[in-house]
Amino acid sequence: MTTLSENGKIDIAFTLNGQPVSRATTTSRTLSDLLRDDMDLKGTRVACGRTVCGACSVLVDGFPRAACSTFAFEVEGRSVTTIEGLEAEDGTLDPVQAAFAKKSAFQCGYCTSGMILLARALLAEHQRPDRETIREWISSNICRCTGYQLIIEAVEEAAETMAGKEAAE
Numbered sequence: 001m002t003t004l005s006e007n008g009k010i011d012i013a014f015t016l017n018g019q020p021v022s023r024a025t026t027t028s029r030t031l032s033d034l035l036r037d038d039m040d041l042k043g044t045r046v047a048c049g050r051t052v053c054g055a056c057s058v059l060v061d062g063f064p065r066a067a068c069s070t071f072a073f074e075v076e077g078r079s080v081t082t083i084e085g086l087e088a089e090d091g092t093l094d095p096v097q098a099a100f101a102k103k104s105a106f107q108c109g110y111c112t113s114g115m116i117l118l119a120r121a122l123l124a125e126h127q128r129p130d131r132e133t134i135r136e137w138i139s140s141n142i143c144r145c146t147g148y149q150l151i152i153e154a155v156e157e158a159a160e161t162m163a164g165k166e167a168a169e
């Protein structure tokens, strides 16, 4: 439960990349400011700052959310995943990260964190999405370098890797 303290701060507790965390914040602070400035997680990018480009996408309870337009207090009690949370402790890349690296599915990289997290959410819903489904999912995010083709191929590659892993288990 959120608590407003006398100095106008609000105490929030949530799960961040699998770890319980708590912070004092303000009612107007955005999730992207909390992550980037208060928690030093700079992998969440901010571009438009108004829910247009998707660069700031993080996962909240597994679903993509624009961190620039989400108040920090809204994640009280929820589970937030940022790009920093995908890599395994031993440094092994998540299959989506690995596929983006393999396909070189980025140029300036500004949209990449958001695209990877979006792909993560997509592959949690659809094991083998077709191209149309991938296009539809990533249509909420803008790549200014227009590298969409390689991004789509990277998502397909990740889907294949993940399906192969599951079959082997």
Ligand code: FES
Pocket (backbone or CB within 6 Å): 045, 046, 047, 048, 049, 050, 051, 052, 053, 054, 055, 056, 057, 066, 067, 068, 069
């Ligand atoms: S920076 Fe959040 S949607 Fe563009």
Ligand code: FES
Pocket (backbone or CB within 6 Å): 105, 106, 107, 108, 109, 110, 111, 112, 142, 143, 144, 145, 146, 147
């Ligand atoms: S790689 Fe530059 S914005 Fe997508």
